Amino acid sequence: MHFLFEPGLLASGPVRTALLVGGIVAVASGVIGVFTVIRSQSFAGHSLADVATTGGSGAFLVGLNQFWGFLAAGIAAAGLMEAIGVQRRRGRDVATGVVLGAALGAAALFLYLGTQQTSTTGASFTILFGSMFVISPDTVPALIASGAVAVLAVAVLARVLLLTSLSPDLARARGVNVRLVGMAYLIALAISVSLSAVAIGAVLSTALLIGPAATALRLTKSPVRAMAASALSGVAATWLGIVLAYDSDDWPPHGHGWPVSFFVVVLVVAGYLLTYVRRPRRLAPRSPHEGAECSPA
Amino acid sequence: MSQETAQHKTEQADLLKLEGIGVRLGGRLVLSDVTFGIRKGEFTGLIGPNGAGKTTLLRVILGLQEPSGGQVLIDGEPRQAHHNSSIGYVPQKLVIDPDMPLRARDVVSLGLDGHRLGFGFPSSRRRELIDMALRDVGAEKFADARVGELSGGEQQRVLIAHALISRPRMLLLDEPLANLDLKSEQEIVALLGKLARDNEISVLLSAHDMNPLLSVMDRIVYVANGHVATGSTDEVVTSEGLTRLYGHHVDVVRVHNRVLVVAGE
Numbered sequence: 001m002h003f004l005f006e007p008g009l010l011a012s013g014p015v016r017t018a019l020l021v022g023g024i025v026a027v028a029s030g031v032i033g034v035f036t037v038i039r040s041q042s043f044a045g046h047s048l049a050d051v052a053t054t055g056g057s058g059a060f061l062v063g064l065n066q067f068w069g070f071l072a073a074g075i076a077a078a079g080l081m082e083a084i085g086v087q088r089r090r091g092r093d094v095a096t097g098v099v100l101g102a103a104l105g106a107a108a109l110f111l112y113l114g115t116q117q118t119s120t121t122g123a124s125f126t127i128l129f130g131s132m133f134v135i136s137p138d139t140v141p142a143l144i145a146s147g148a149v150a151v152l153a154v155a156v157l158a159r160v161l162l163l164t165s166l167s168p169d170l171a172r173a174r175g176v177n178v179r180l181v182g183m184a185y186l187i188a189l190a191i192s193v194s195l196s197a198v199a200i201g202a203v204l205s206t207a208l209l210i211g212p213a214a215t216a217l218r219l220t221k222s223p224v225r226a227m228a229a230s231a232l233s234g235v236a237a238t239w240l241g242i243v244l245a246y247d248s249d250d251w252p253p254h255g256h257g258w259p260v261s262f263f264v265v266v267l268v269v270a271g272y273l274l275t276y277v278r279r280p281r282r283l284a285p286r287s288p289h290e291g292a293e294c295s296p297a
Numbered sequence: 298m299s300q301e302t303a304q305h306k307t308e309q310a311d312l313l314k315l316e317g318i319g320v321r322l323g324g325r326l327v328l329s330d331v332t333f334g335i336r337k338g339e340f341t342g343l344i345g346p347n348g349a350g351k352t353t354l355l356r357v358i359l360g361l362q363e364p365s366g367g368q369v370l371i372d373g374e375p376r377q378a379h380h381n382s383s384i385g386y387v388p389q390k391l392v393i394d395p396d397m398p399l400r401a402r403d404v405v406s407l408g409l410d411g412h413r414l415g416f417g418f419p420s421s422r423r424r425e426l427i428d429m430a431l432r433d434v435g436a437e438k439f440a441d442a443r444v445g446e447l448s449g450g451e452q453q454r455v456l457i458a459h460a461l462i463s464r465p466r467m468l469l470l471d472e473p474l475a476n477l478d479l480k481s482e483q484e485i486v487a488l489l490g491k492l493a494r495d496n497e498i499s500v501l502l503s504a505h506d507m508n509p510l511l512s513v514m515d516r517i518v519y520v521a522n523g524h525v526a527t528g529s530t531d532e533v534v535t536s537e538g539l540t541r542l543y544g545h546h547v548d549v550v551r552v553h554n555r556v557l558v559v560a561g562e
Contacts, residue, residue: 038397156414162399163411167388173359174412175381217396221443226398 009246017140018132018260022238024147025199026208030231032154032192033213034223035185038165044081044186046206047096048193051077051103053202056127057110061117065139066127070197071146074190077103082183130201130261132242143195150191157184162223199238200261208234211268218275237267310373312337312499313358313467317367320353326523327353331367333518333527335467338497340490344507345520351503352389354520355469358501359386385460385498389471393445393452401447401455402440405430408459430462431455434488450481454488461492468492470502474509482509489513507534508555534558 009015036045055073056066077099084095111124126134135143154161160181164171168178196205216230241263248258311334318331328350335341343351356362358369360376369376371383393399399407405427410417417423431437434454439447444455453473460468470489474482490513493500504510507517511530518527519534519542526533526542533539534556539547546561 034398038394155416159407159411159417160414162403163407165397166393166399166404166407166411167391169356169359169361169388170386171412172361173381173384173386175378176412217398221398221400221441222403223398 009243012246013137014133014135015242015246017135017137018242019239021135021140021143022132022199022242022264023235024144025195026212026234026238027231028147028150028192029196029205029208030212030216030234031151031227032189033209033211033234034216034226034230035154035158035161035165036189036209037213037217039161039185041186041189042206042210043096045189045193045209047081047100048074048077048186048190049197049202049205050100050107052190052194052197052205053127054103054107054110056197056202057107057114057124060114060127061110065136067139067143067146067194067198070194070202071191073103074194075187078183078186078190082179082186126201127197128201128203129259130197130199130204132199132260133245133257135198139198143198146191147195150188150195153184153188157181157188158223158227161185200264204261204265207265207268208238211265211272212237215268215272215275218272233271234268237271238264241265241267311335311370312372313501314370314373315354315358315367316370318354318357318364318369319366320350320357320362321365322353326365328520329366329523331520331525333525335499335501335516337466337499338493339515340493340500340510340513341502341516341518342507342510342514343501343503343518343520344510345503345505347505349520350523351505351520352471355386355471355501355503358469359384382463383466385463385465385468387453387456387460387468387470387473390449390476391452391456395443395445397443397445399444400441401436401444401451401458402427402431404444404455405436405458405462408462426462430458433461433492434458435484448481449476450478450485453477453481453485457485457488457492461496461498465498467499467501470500472503472505474504474506486510486513511554511556530556536561 036042052070052074055069055071057069058073059066059069080099081096111127115124160171160176163174164176164178164181171178193205193209196208200208212230212234215233216226220226220229241260244263245257245260251258314334316332318328319326320328331354343354345351353362357364360381371380406417406423408430409423409426428437431440434457436451436454436458439451444452447455473485477485486509489500489502492498493513502510507514507530514530516528517530517533518525519539521539521542522544524542526538534549536547536549539549539558540561548559548561550557550559
């Protein structure tokens, strides 16, 4: 196993922090991602991540930890997206696009000012693409707590979210406040996106949110199993990515490890593509009536 | 239905009553002065052409659409939130993605407590209830298949089990026969007729074609032109009656126990 696990891997402080935080982020993204996919909110998830960039770069500029910037911007954007309204698809698309443009413009300014201040590009790289090896140990408790809050919130909402995805009217007829549930879910999503922005970067956080969930939805058919499979495959990709990034110190160019986010994202995508290698579960026609069309006339 | 049971039912109070309901959508009055009642264990067809307001009426009863006038009474008292559990609902054809992680039994399980917060821990009692509901609608064969991969008729059965597992007194179905092949259509109608009889559940089913329902319908509520006419099929579906309702000449033609409503000259 030495070829994979370089000696000293677990003795390294940053690696231990990365494994811990990466694991938590992967579980939160995996569980919440299942609902993002079935609610068709991948775009919302990505928008929240983009807006989080603004918060993260702003926080860096004023000397705060980026996580708080990600979180504040993410939750504010979630509120704004909800306030803009869910009634009209087109209105929502246009408004999200406009808000997104403004947020990214501000992010460009903040990142530029940030590089002027410190004359390095390291900060912008960390905000955009993350690095689990530079997570400050001081923020670890806050990261764990946020992840736990988001996962718990979605677990408590799970049944209502499933009923709403089946049919919003069915949920409303049973007295569910669909709008309030949607808002609560969007806030949990913002927390999860902020966490993965810390771990693999704001730009790449969507990969960890959608990839494992999409993989799990191809392999499982019940909600509990989908959440479990999504969390597990996310953790597997994250941990393996950390190990590979640690090993890559010895790869060319020497002395510089490859970005851990790169490995995580590649593994997530590879896992998803692997599900296509597997034979589709159901090749037979769905019902006798459909089957009749295929039989020779 | 025999004379006596019909007599008995008229003496009974209405389980559901709509009184002078009017509905305005986007400033336009789409329904006005709609009044009818539904009794316990009765099968009522809500019939009318597409766009007549059948779905809107069901939404008013479900509390999803605020009427501009009139009131909905359940057991003689104005409808309130606590009546939600008395009404089972099967919405119009749902589009369910094949990758939706819900098996037929998960959908039925959501009928028990899908509207509540918290965790639903599995128990043998729960499993029994779900199995029973699936058996009642003949869905046990595909209980563990993903609901998005089922045929239209199979999905209808699962949604009916979802609506019935919480033991409502009334079942509202919005165009459950649309897009079904003939065989599934007959099976679903027979199933609903049996459920209404055996469990004394009042069924209110909307359809644009009344013919598949003629054998099970106790009463008809015919919606057209913003108004309703109600009574037995023979009373309501006549050339004179429907001409009055539509506001223009309509011919009712009966062939081989089937009814055709056609625009007149």
